[in-house]
Amino acid sequence: MPVTTPSREAHFRALLEAAPDAVVITDGDGNIVLVNVQTERLFGYARRDLIGRPVEILVPERLHDRHVGHRLGFVAAPRVRPMGEGLELSGRRADGSEFPIAISLSPADTDEGTLVIAAIRDVTRAKQAEKEVRDRETRFRALLEAAPDAIVIADTQGRIELVNAQTERLFGYSRDRLIGQPIEILVPERIRRGHVAYRDAFIAAPRVRPMGENRELFGQRADGSEFPVEISLSPVHTEQGTLIIAAVRDVTDRQRARHEIETLNERLLRDNTELAAVNKELESFSYSVSHDLRAPLRAIDGFSQALLEDSADQLDDTGRDYLNRVRRAAQRMGVLIDDLIMLSRVTRADMHLRQVDLSALAQGIAEDLRARDPARMADFAITGGLTAQCDARLIQIVLENLLGNAWKFTAGRTPTRIEFGSCRQDKGEAYFIRDNGAGFDMAHADQLFRAFQRLHDAARFPGTGIGLATVQRIVTKHGGRIWAAGEVDKGATFYFTLE
């Protein structure tokens, strides 16, 4: 099937073999008459396996019928053109695998009829690159649409090129009403002129930055209403020139929240100042009580005593009794004042929490009580090793009061038995102090912890009625709870927890 003189044919062959593409030449019936080495390499066939075979051997089977049709069509009206314009073309290798190709066809009229020359190029890589670009574009779009901010992309002239769905929603414009418009369409009219100047300045020295640092920014909706925004700008350099990406965030809610916080803070500050003033007043009040109220009491007691000593012979028994009553009353008031001060001090006291050995504290207090009345038969049962995270000085007051009460209300009980221990509660450990003393009627249990409330006869069991109120304040200060159980003449148990 020589088509030219031998020397011309050799020249043609050399050209063919040097071509970068696979070249396949077929006759009018679609049979392969010539292939080059690129064809062998590309399709994985030896030349001899191709010559004389229908060209469909290089086409995926599923496309054979269609290909025959196309081929006949080309032969009927042959001209140089790329094959399958707008179609994805595939080649088939000897091993059956397929790969994307681009083909350019040209007819060659010879003595033996029209031959068709097909130049075939593997476009796997180009397709891949194309797909990557498409994927990237898709991802970018998805990102753009998913962004919580309105994103507006404009050119250096300030014309809007692209917006996302959030922009439509935020500003109330449909996309097509924004594209191509000056960006100032989104800016309140009163500041549009200034905005153009800002925009030009940004274009002159573009960099990623928040817009309008230290200024309040506003956007304008399609309906003319304004809302506060925060905008961050970044330049993107593309082949079409620099684009400006503006991310616009509606900060209405945040500003409202900030204003609310500011208002609350101001109120808090005011309350705090008031509270501090009240506290200061309370402090100076309690200082006065502690200092000034005690001085007259001291005078009452002291001069009554002086009178009793110096002028005893001028008084009869009744007179002396009266003076003793005056002294007792003054002294009792002194104790009351001390207890009240203690109560107020406990309320104001700063807490210094540390691990405290409650058993050791209780033991020490028990020894003090015993020393006060060594003749009394008393049995203290103190569970060892009870510790708690608490303020040592405050808890000392709690234990002094509770053990002191137990001691007081068991007076005359033989043998006296006072217990300090702990038990499990739903919310952790509860400590208790139990005695076998006078007890109380559970019907009045709620009055126990109220200041000045007393359930017992003052002559038999002296006291100010402030001790348990103080104890309760301390326990509450520790995040704990205090309660009591008892029965008249059978004793009482006081429980408390410490958080």
Place this chain on the structure above:
Amino acid sequence: MIEKTILLVEDNADDEVLTLRAFAKNNIKNQVVVARDGAEALDYLFAEGAYEGRDTNDLPQLVLLDLKLPKVDGLEVLRRIRADTRTELLPVVILTSSREEQDLVQGYRLGANSYVRKPVNFDDFLEAARQLGLYWLLLNEAPPRRSG
């Protein structure tokens, strides 16, 4: 030999009488100089004002200092006593109604030698006066006197 005086800084006349009575009951016979406010106490110690010309070497054996005083309060008096080389070693006992922690802490911080709270009960007051006299006037070795 300079007589061992006690400087009692006390603005409350009742407390003054009771304190003097408590001393007498306890056979404390030292001369007691009474200053009725902080300024007077300082004038006495530094021989100023009404006490101009007094010998500043003639220091009391003991100062009993109330805290709540007119003009110059007790803590300020204490601060000035400690700040002056003539009186820095002078034994000062705070004798007051207050048991506020801030007073206690400030008192000791400023160099009080002791802090005694005046009890309401006169029997307790007597006992406090007895112990004060026993300790500060009899047992305690006074700091060496400076010669002016």
